[in-house]
Amino acid sequence: MSGDNARVIQLPPEALLPAAEVDAPPGLDDLPVRPGPFVGRTRELDCLDAVLTASGQVVVQAVAGLGGIGKSTLAAHWAATRARGHAPIRWISADSPAGVQQGLADLATALQPALAQALPLEALAERASQWLATHTGWLLILDNVNDPADIAPLLARATTGRILITSRLATAWHHATTVVRLDVLDPAESLDLLTRTLTAHGPRDLDGAADLCAELGHLPLAIEQVAAYLAQNPLTTPRAYLHLLSQYPADMYRQGAATTPAERTIARIWRLTLDRLTALQPLAADLLCVLAWYAPENIPATVLDGLAGPPALNHAIGLLNAYSMITADPASDTLAVHRLVQALARTPDPDDPHRTPAAIDQARNQAATQLSEACPAWNVPAAWPTWRTLLAHIDALTGHAAEATDTDTTANIHDHTGAFLDNQGQTARAISYFQRALTSRVRVLGADHPHTLSSRNNLAYAYRHAGDLGRAIELWERDLTHSVRVLGADHRGTLTSRLNLAGAYEEAGDLGRAIPLYEQNLAAMMRVLGADHPDTLTASSNLAGGYRSAGDLGRAIPLYEQNLAAMMRVLSADHPDTLTSRNNLADAYREAGDLGRAGPLFERNLEARLRVLGADHPDTLTSRNNLAGAYEAAGDLGRAIPLFEQTFEDRLRVLGANHPSTLTSRGNLAGAYEAAGDLGRAIPLFEQTFEDRLRVLGANHPDTLTSRGILAGAYLSAGDPDRAIPLNEETLEDRLRVLGADHPSTLTSRNNLAGAYQEAGDLGRAIPLFEQTLEDTVRVLGPHHPSTLSSRLNLAGAYEAAGDPGRAIPLYEQILADMTRVLGTGHPVTVEVRLMLAAAFASRDGGAEQP
Template sequence: MLGPMLIKVGNRGAMSPGRLQSTLLGVLLYHANQPVSVDALTETMWGDRRDPRAGQKLQLHVHRLRNVFAEADRLTLGPAGYRLTVLDGELDAQRFASRLEEAREVAAEEPKVAVTLLRSALELWRGEPLGDVDVPVLTDWAHRLAELKLTALEALYEAELACDPNVAVTGELAELVRQHPLRERLHGLLMIALSRAGRQAEALQAYRTARDTLVDELGLEPGPQLRELHRRMLAGDAFEPSAGGGAATAPAQLPMDVLGFVGREAELEELDGLLVTEPGAVITAVAGTAGVGKTALAVRWAHRARERFPGGQLYVDLRGYGPEQPVTPEDALAGFLRALGLDGAAIPHDLDERAARFRSLTARSRMLVVLDNARTVEQVRPLLPGGSSCFVVVTSRNALAGLVAREGAHRLHLERLPNEDAHLLLQMLLDDRVDAEPEAARELVRRCARLPLALRIAAELVRSRPGRGLGRFADELAAQQAVLDVLDIDGDPHTAVRAVFSWSYRQLDPGTARTFRLLGLHPGHDVDEYATAALAGAGLRDTRRALQALRRAHLIDSSSDGRFRLHDLLRAYAAELAASTDSAAEREAALDRLVGCYLFTASKAMDVIARDDYARRPEPPRFDGETPSFTTYEHAWQWLDDERTNLVEISRHGGPAAVIHLSQTIWRYLDTGGYNDDAMTLHTRELDATRALGDECAEAKARRVLGATLSRLGCDGDAMGHLEWALAAFRRTGERAFEVATLSFLGCVYSKKGELDEGGRWFEQALTLTDADDGWYLHCAVTINHSRNLVALGRADEALSHLLTIIPLCRQKGAKHLECNALLCLSRVDLHAGRLDSASDHVQLGLTLAREAGFRTLESDALRMLGVVHVRRGNHEQALRLHKEATELARVVGDTELIAENLNSLAAAQAAAGLLLHALDHYGNALAVATDAGHRQEQASAHAGIGDVHDRLGEHGKAGEHWLRVLALYRGRNLLGAREAQEKLLHRGTTRAVRGR
């Protein structure tokens, strides 16, 4: 198959089947040793051209194919379709994959053996795989095989470099890089080969070429492996070839391995076999009924196989079944992209873009992806990686037929435990009690339907009553099951599970039972004791006792951070009990208490995080229950982080007023933290709620925060649309404070876009509506934003006069974060004037205030400017430390403008310290962030810095190109940056180019 299809039988020469014969054979080989239905074969071979005689034609082609084989029973027909028997080693694609896997296993210890195995594997290739077949399922297989060949070539050169550091492979690697310019591992191997050949400058140029290609083609920076190799090369560190292919910080998201796991050896071996026999990317759909142990199997196998995935392991519980909302593909992808090293602000908003970015990142690594508890194919499909070296395990109660048909997934149907294994599990859980009453134990296994979940809960209940025999428990369970059987008209085998739940539930005291029922109403994924108490309408002490009782009964799981969650079956059962036991009014009251608890506690947390917010938060609702006390910023922020998903989820259930209240309460937390997905979800929901109520003023407030979020995402066009609508509404409704705030934010957006004059006009409008006496807070906030814009315009003296007026007012009012912001702006003026001592004093005080106030955006900015002061003083080591700390904090916050500005400052510090290639790298990163988000000022700063570095490297032509781009970005404005670029161009004799501009 590794070329045009050929059949070899015994000593006979190779035969080339015709097109239809090749298609038939290819499909049968794709499903080797598995039946393929007649309908599937005829559809593949003839498609829309099928006629009533298609079945007869298929029989004819099958007959001809049978005649080719030496054994007549190779190709048989059964009830499910045609089945082709293939033995180990008969298929060249299988032999290739097997040798590649063997080479991977020995490469670290025996690279010479790996070279031999890989060369023998690659010798099997005769051209394009399945080169004479053109049907979708086989074309996809051919692509995966071709991708696997590239993986083998990469492994071969890596092993050869490990055997002989001086091996001459640069020519071959350079040609492969030319053919496959987006494969980072090849770029890394070429860098290593060039460096070891003493061609250091070419090795570094190879990295710059790789980076330029990835940015131009994919809009992506190189991955962490290639960046780490580049860093080590610059530092002169020793490195091994695997630095080009191994993961620097591979994600490891698997849940804890399952305790008390029994059986499933055949299924585990089947999964092991797919790593060897299946070429390219493998998607395995583990399907089975609820509680049968799908997650346990997937997690157990994932832990067994994790060493075979050096690129890391990703895991997500998609929550496909149960009363709560399933995880959306957008949210799952956001989590994966963060785990793969993307900054929050760099994660695309659009689902298709996220999926494409995920495929691009995973295409470069051998990774395991576990998609647990999926509901539909549509929920899974965007989460599939793009690389042929990845392995995906999906668990679902759904058979996911579409995944099998379109993506060629391998389906593994998980049956209930065999009797022997179920008995063994019960024995592990109950020790000698099973041996003492074997008949009762067998009856208990039967009553639990051989389902692991039911057996575990039943065993815990048995252990809790040591004085009672197993036989009595089995009798009680039988009686309870009979009651449920009457209710279960469809004969659902999960009556057994419900019976075990019911049996366990009936042992609870009334208060604990009520707590369990009401937990089924919670719309989120996990819960703390305070929210549980609110649901139950109970005190914290009683709630803690109930939660511990539920945990001991295995009806809930607890985590080390004091949170609790229910298995989806138990959640559904609890919700079912609540619906049948508690009245609609009681259930509604429980949810009202929960909403009230979350809104009240969120308000308390925000009172600590943002005490003096110019957008006044609504008064918290009355709530009489117990809530956590927040004495520090860190505690309040941690609570919001822990509950963020629940807060967004609860907004679905509290009605329009609750959605609006929540959005107006926590918008600043979401904005400051860079939680753009949740902000978009909540604020969009708020916008819909305000429209439903017909409240124009509330709608304007929703658009204001939605505009702020879109601006963070770099969508300034959409952001301005919302902000301008909000501004008009605030003017109509007379909301002066919100009008001022919106004017100021519009000024910030224009300033960020590089339209400084337009930004100034918005700030000036805002200032005409405020004064220092009436509305001092907004007056100070707008003045600070206006002053920053004036500094960028080169009007530092005007900025200074404004700032000296408002800083005493901020200090008098105790507004630490406003004073901090003003001091940092004042330090920009000082730096502009060269007053380093004054700048240092102002920054130090500003940094202290930022940390006291808990504003990480301002803390990052203060660290950055303190680093600038140290650069000017020549303290390069201290400057670099500060800039790195500032940049890391900016990435945590997720503000694209802050990230770009910090990256530019870090690059400037590295250039000042003589680390020119490091500086080029960070200037390039800054340029990528700024370009993607439309921050023209930071684009210009990046181009100016890149030009300066190229000039110092003697690359004057490249330097001139970047300085010209600076002029283009300033659009003829006579600003400091433009004047400096023009002077550099004139100095280098490129006046003609300048005049042309």
């Protein structure tokens, strides 16, 4: 060299050898030191072992996966323990072209230290490339490759030896012999990793360790970071750390132990990836923050429709998938995101440009908008599979988002989800969604907004379906008051509120308040909407139902007949409301004992629903169930039982084992078996129905109480009053507490208990209960209600069984007069009562037959 500052370097002769003639001295391996235990990964290690180096060829393998998944740890462990015969083993941090160049220069220097003083960095890197191209047996680990272009020149020249690549990129290694896609640890392995680190210096309190691993999504880096933190904080247990994580997520995600490099924390690793993604496609980072609010797996790609134009959206999804931030499954058209990535992306951090509080709020609201637009109609069976897919993501959004952040959009999601769940018989879950929707709408829109009134109405319906009529009535009374004040007495919303309240009164057995409301509503609808308006026709049907509940079939049946004729004229013979009206009339005929008119209507309705709605529609299944019931009432069990069996099987398949309609079908089938005298098949079905309702609906639901009473009746039919009586006593006690003393179902329970006492021969307890039941039924339902007639008949039978025909005969006479007036002289029940009266006369008169 020349010049004033020239420096003369004297190289030894061996430094001037061609690269092909330079042998690698021993001790050139430079694997990084990886402190801490290594667990699991047997399959992945075996996969790296499986590729044998063919003579004269380079073997390229890639380990790909999410940042923090353990790619570098796996590569280092494999190279240190299983890279048989490879020398030298060199580790290059290949996250940039400069990093690759520096790693090659370091290899050249390690091979010939004297060159470090003689050649610039570029020449040293070139010297190493020449050496790799002319030697075999070496192993080169290119760690954390961000861009395949950064290592392309090296791969093109290094044609022998073995190269192992680690990268977050999962889809760029088409030339690699093997690509190992690294996933999280399994639960046992992640717990082992945490436990080994935490107990390295002595025993520790491990309470909550498994839960903590699950919360961290079994991500190795997260487990290591948390274990190091806990190791240096001996007073903090895994359970306590979970609490800290829930209270201060942003702080905990970026904190490791004192010795944890800042760049190795979870938050820092993923921020670097998001920086790169944002530079390539800004939408990618925004999209990840939206996906963070859903469940981690099986996210339908269609949820993202409309978020951006298809080219930009596809590019963003592709980048996230390529960098292992999400996993795309083309077979199911779904996406998955690691739960810890989601948790971090949902956590605001003012120091992270991707996670500012404003960005988090925007992503959450966008996630809600996307879900809202993806939700189909809740009452269309064809849409139910979509709902079942979306439910997990609606649950996740609802659980992650604080109630105070809810908007009208989220309230809309909650309302529609509640309606779907209620329709599916998951009433408890429905109530929680309706409650959240109502709370949000009161806060966002005010108590008097129409959407708020709608939410209150929905919640009341769910309470009613859950059997909590007390809360349902309270809400509907409040809703009606609001509607009258805000909308006016004749507004359609007010009329609907009044109708709902009347229905709740009817179900609670308070017909004295229900029927006047039905009558008031019908008059108002005829005045406001006209006699032929569909809502008016519905109000007419509801009033007929009120009359029927009151036992007044004389007013109910003509009104049902009139309603059906109007429905057919206004809406058509096959309209769903017409089919409902025909069903109601058929059921009223059945209750009146007019099976000759009931059966054909049920048959016609089933045929129409099969044709219009299809065999699997819930309304079609209801029609088949009702027709089976009509056949059973007519004593035609040969036709009833196969229909009940088919309906039960179809509901099990279409609606699921826990749907209330499925449970009803099982109970109906059991009742038909009982009617056929087949208690061996009936009782197990009754028992299963009761157990399922207890589990699904709860101990206090009216259907559960009904099931217990029916099961008690079956035990009694089987001659087992010892099992029947405790069940009847329990049912009466529960109905008194849940429904009140005057509810028709409570009166039924008291009657059933009296019957069980009579069957057991305990007339001393039976007769007072029958007397009390008759007195209450006359007071609550009236002297001519069917339940009143049944109570009078039961009391007469008890008097006769007690040898007191003198008190039985007047009751039989009164019942016969009522039955003749209501059902006619030829009705089977009327005929049966006439025979009972004759037997009572015979008993009183010593066998003399009465006319």
